[in-house]
Structure formats: C-alpha cells, structure tokens
Amino acid sequence: MSKIVVVGGGAAGLELVTRLGRSFGRRDTHEIILVEPSTHHYWKPRLHEIAAGTFDTELDAVSYLQHARCNDYQYVQAAMSSLDRTTKTLQLRNENGAESSLDYDYLVIAVGAVSNDFKTPGVSEHCLFLDSSLQAQLAWEQINPLLRAEGKHHLSIVGAGATGVELAAELAKVSAKLQCYRHGSELAITLIEASDRVLPAGPECMSEKVQKALEKQGITVRTNTRVQRAEAGKLVTAEGEIIVADLQMWAAGIKCAEWLTQLDGLETNRLNQLKVDANLQSTLDDAIFVLGDSAECPQPDGSFVPPLAQAANQAAGHLARQFKRLLKGKALKPFIYNDGGMVIAVGHDYAVGSLMNNKLILRGRFVRNLYDTIFRLHQQILFGWGRVTALVLLKRIKCALNPYYKGNIS
Template sequence: MADTGNGSPGQPHRIVVVGGGAGGLELVTQLGDKLGKKGLAHVTLIEKARTHFWKPHLHEIAAGSTDLHEHATDYLAQSHWHGFRYRVGEMVGLDRDKREVIVAPAIDEEGAPITPPYTRGYDTLVMAVGSLTNDFGTPGVAEHAIALETPAQAERFHRRLVNACIRAHMQAEPLAPKQLQVAVIGAGATGVELSAELHKATRALVSYNLERIDPERDIRLNLIEAGPRILPALPERISGAAHKLLSGLGIRVRTGSRVTEVSAEGVHTASGELIPAELVVWAAGVKAPEFLKDLGGLEINRLNQLVVGPTLQSTRDPNVFAIGDCAAAPWLGHEGTVPPRAQAAHQQASHLVKQLQRRINGQPLQPWRYRDFGSLVSLGEYSTVGNLMGALVGGNLWVEGLFARTMYLSLYKMHEVALHGFWRTALGSMSRLMTRSTEPRVKLH
C-alpha cells in the first residue's frame, strides 16, 4: 500500500503540494482540472503567500519596469477556478508515519492570528518549496543587502531606489561617494538581467523631472562576480556577449572579485577594495530552505535539496515527491543533477500530472528525463542572448536580438498558459499592451 500511496477505501486520493512557485502552482492547477473537479483526487496547495509571481521576472519588479499587481495570480481565486484547495500557512514539519504535514500558524502584519497551527493528511506529498539565496555566511549581507527571493523584497528594493533618486535630487549638498551607487553581487542570470534592467529603469526614472541627476555622471552600476566570467553556468559565448554589452552600457563588470563583507558603506572584496554602494543586491548562489534539513529524516544534499530518484520520489519515502529548485533530481544520461531552472520545474510538473494519475490507478511510475532547451538571458530593451538546444534546431543554435527576445518572452507565456489557458492568457496580454501607452515607462513609487 505504501508504494501506491492509496488512501482509505472509497475515499479520494489525497494529494498535498507544498509551495506555490512555478512548478507547484502549475502542478495543482492541472491536477485540479484533471482529477479534483472529477472527484478522483483531493488536491491541496499549502503556501504562505497569497499571490504567485513568476520568479525569473522578479528583477523587473525591482527595476520598476513591471507592476507586480498586473501579473500576480491570486491563489484563492486560482483554486476556486481549477478544482483544488488552497490553504495558507508555512510547513514546519512532517510526520511520515501518520502521513501528515505540520503547518505553523499564519500571522498577519500586525501580529494577529489568521489560522491556528494545523496538520494536513496526505497519500501523496509533493514538495515544491523552491530555493533561497545562499549568502555563504558572508558578514553584513542580512543587514545591508537585499535578496530577490520574493515580490515583497523586489518591491522593497524598488522603493529604496526611487527614494534614493528623489533624495539626491532634493538635497542641496553634493552627492556622497556611495549615493546612487548600486552593487549587484553575483553575475548569474538574475544579476546580469537586473543590471541591464536597472540601467534602463534609472534613466527612465530621472526623466520624470528629476533633472538635477545626470545618470551618466551620478548613477553607477557595479556587477560583481567571484568567478572568472559572468554567467558561469552558461556557454562562454553567451557570457562574452553579455559582458561586452553590459560594459558598453557603462556598467562596471568586476570578475574575479570575491566579496568578504557588506557594510553600510558598500561592498568589501578579498583584495581589500571597498566598492561604495547605497543599494546592494545579493544574487550569488542558491540553496533550498533550511527546514528541509530535518524534514522527517528525508535525504538531502549539501544545498538542503531533497534527493530524489528518476521518478521524482524521495530516496527514503515513495509517498514523498519533490520538484523544482528544492529537488536534487538525477540528470539521466549526464553526470550530476538537473540545474535549478524554470524549464526544469515546468517539465517536472507536466510529468507528475500524468504520473500521479498512474499512481492512483496502481500503475508503475515512469522516469522523468530532463530536456535542456537551452538558456536565454534578457538584457532588457538592449538585447537578449542565449542558445537553443534540441532536435528542433538540430543541436545547439546561438541566438540573439529580436528572435531571442521573442523566445525569452515565450517561456513566461507558456507558464501563463499552463495556469490560465490560451484564451485568458492572450486576452490578458492584449489588455496589458493596450494600457501600457497610458502609464509611465517605469513604476514611480
């Protein structure tokens, strides 16, 4: 009975998904449509946030080029439309013997209780809690840097950016050395995309009557990377093209610079240099949430990721699955594990929809194989660079410019279609396109 995960006779199979990121929300939406609405399974999403936003676009919220409220998906409404249950709360424990998820009480901004602590029984549990920024224990990061893990953090950074520009415009005295200086630590996709987006956004921001600020003279963007090149996980050609474009914009790209401390004055490197900065973003490294370390004795790796087999089941409990950034899934046919990318979470969610139906029917599960379709990095309005892979393009195809930008945008549209269907996605895109001409080019608050 443990292998099939079947519940009590005559009762719908209980599927609990913890985490409403890209993979988790796509999974419960499709399971709700296929199983929940038909009474074939009871599908529940446990998530502490109220709305979902596609994490790869958080840098656009931080820069102010995207309004969170135009793209956020309300979990409660989504659950109503798609046949699953949304329960607010943060998972803090797991009782594998009883097959229960332990959830902490939800508290509002003023400290008032919303929900009491509770447990949720399951026959199949899917962990999809994503990843967090890994600061590697660097002093001062928690106090003086902002990580782009949530929409709230991205909005916080944007408010600080707008306030910094207004303050600099209004003050009588000359700018201090660190004023209007930004340091982005970590030159992976998030750091590179944020740097390019900030270059465009800061110029748009000061154009709204903040004429005392000269962006070319007063605003300095620093992209800091400990390794020998930016975008270290991507092919060298992509890295070189992005480096050349960023440098051409006047962004100071610093490779081989290991950060040892972040202070109120700026960023300190191993070479003894102080890079002045009023605003610091930490985008170097990821790890799974800390609570996974002691989650029911399940196996984890050094990044706190749950170790799973080819069927995405945890190594120590076939009733517990994991997908997305919190899962260390084997890359069949390759060495190591599947990289933490949105396309991997999307593929895993689509695979599990079919496999959980097989599980309910008592059929054996099929292994998941990751298909790497390449990598695309958006440099804002300036360009998009990357490579496409697979049989469709005959191997590895270098792309850039408008075509690459179109492919990059299509990744998000695929996510929207998975959540809302084709026609609602198309109508929503048209509506946003029509209203864009009546709004500022950048969010001003």
C-alpha cells in the first residue's frame, strides 16, 4: 500500500484528494492524506466576494474535516515547512507552532501562488491582499466600515487582471445597492493598471468591453499607470502623481511563496514556481508532483501552462488518472492544457466571456450564469450533482429573502 500526501487544499489539491479518496481510500488499497493549514476551503476565484461581503460562507465554504470523512482521505491541519527527499519525509508546523513529521511514498505540492508586489516599496505595509480566505476576510473587515459610513470614501485597487476587475465591480455593485437602501455611503473606486488596458492577458476586444462595463458602474480606470511606492493613505506613481485613498488593495501579478525555493534542492524559476516535466513530476525527483500555480509545466509548443483556475482543475483530473496508471506500473501520460476561454464577472449579475480561442466574445446575465456554472462544476467534483442541486436551490431561496449585502445595514 502506497501513501500519497497532497500539500495544499486549494481547487487543485482538494479535487485531487477527492478523486483519489474515492478511488483508493474506500477500498483501503492506498493511503491518501491532505495537508492544509486552513479549516475550510474557499474557491479562490471568488475570494473577491468575501472581501465585498457577498460570499455565502454557509453554503459555499467546504469543511476539510467533514469532507475528508465523507470522501475517505485523511486531513492534517498543518503547514509544510521543509522536505527531506532522501528519507521521503515532510516537516509540518501546526497553528500552535508545534513541529511534526510525515512520511510519504508520493508527494503532490499544490499550494498555489500569491500576489507579486514586485518589491515595490511600502506595498506590504500599506496595501491589502487577496491571496487567501483569511486575507479576504480581513479586507472585508476594513471595507465594511467604509460601506456603512456616511459620505464619500475612496478605494484604490492596483492590478486590472481578473482579481482586480472582479473586486472593483463587486464593490461597485455593493455600493450602488446600499444607495437603494437609502444608505448614505458612497464608495469611489479607482482601478490602476500598469499596462495599456485592463485584462492584459486576455483578448483586446474583451478588455474594451470590460472597461466600458466598469466605467458604466462609476469605476475610474487608470491604465498606463505604474505605482512607484505605497504610503499610508496614498499611492505614488512613477510620474510623481499622488492617488489618495482610504483603503488600498494590491492585485497585480503573481509569484509563489519563498519557501518553495528551499525544498531540498528542487528546481524553481524566477517566480519561485517548482519546475516539472510534462508528466507534472519534479525535474529532480519522480516521487514528487506539482499542481496548479505552483508548477512551471512545459507544453509541446514550448509554452508553459498558465496560472489559471481552469488549468489547475484540468491538472488535478489528469493527475488523478495518472496515479491509477502509476500504481498499476503503467507509464504516465503528459499533461496537455486545453484553453477553455475566459469569463470575468463584472458585478453580481453581469459578466464578459471569451470563447472559441477568442473568436467569440459574449456578455450579459447569461455569461454571468456561465461563470457561476464553472464554480458549480468544481462543487460537483467535491460533492456530486445531488448536493450541488440542493445548494443551488437553497441559494436562490436565500437570495430572494436576504439583502444582497451581508453587512449590518439597519
């Protein structure tokens, strides 16, 4: 019997242990273990909803402890701190700082990525981030008073990629909704991007539609604006302009955590991603696999798998199938990423999507429903269609009975 340890309970890691637990855990043929410091799983593309106070924690969060029990894998609440490849042992640290060790036969690292501040002075001290559910909750605790206070308040968001765009649009929607409740607050949002358009990684025609939708919501979009440093209550651009704000958020670029560069000699790139071959195996150790944003995975055309949620989901499904082959002594097949397009939520009831290799650009409520469907497909892997259907029905009932914004507006 082999022991497969998966480090990281994000979309890729959780989907992988779910599939492996159902395949091997229920028959007690192999031991499946998830190592994750958090108690609950939140789908990372929706962290901006936590920061905006619109995420339904009761229905959409996943308890690792409960999920592990239902899907026949073990859950260890701890963070990985070091690795010994010779003895195949991990060093773990729990929330109280206590150290422990865990051996493995196969190790999968799926810890995702974090925002890249590009070593911009003052950013880590004066800006909020959305790299985890905890950071998103802390952001909401500071955004909530601004939404409830009388008068006009300013919020700056640096980075007009998917996270920055969706956060700006969601907050604009919440602010507008509060006006309908005759609430006195007004949130002025400025979205700042260093390149010449929003969504610089997407097709240009999609960027144009998204920017128009943002501006229609009253969001100020600043492109070709590079932040030189952050200070308390203000951002200073490369041209010396000062952008004043009550709150500043950073959503520009990604990199992996520094500790990934210190894992017993495993190869990493300039973004601290672990280098893997086409089979998702570490370039230096066939017993170690890497998933999602943590991996620099080559493709046949010479490119690398992009750090996207859909790529992580595809890799998790692929690796689950490959473990079945590996444990039967069969050769592994390479991971080939298939681009399914891009869908960006611009508020809670509107989205813009790029499909068919950017040949088709769609927008509107229907595309927003497609965005929600992607999340439900993630839930389907975790729970099955029966529970997902029940969750959708409950959510619609709650939306009909409760206000859009979960803050106290009385």
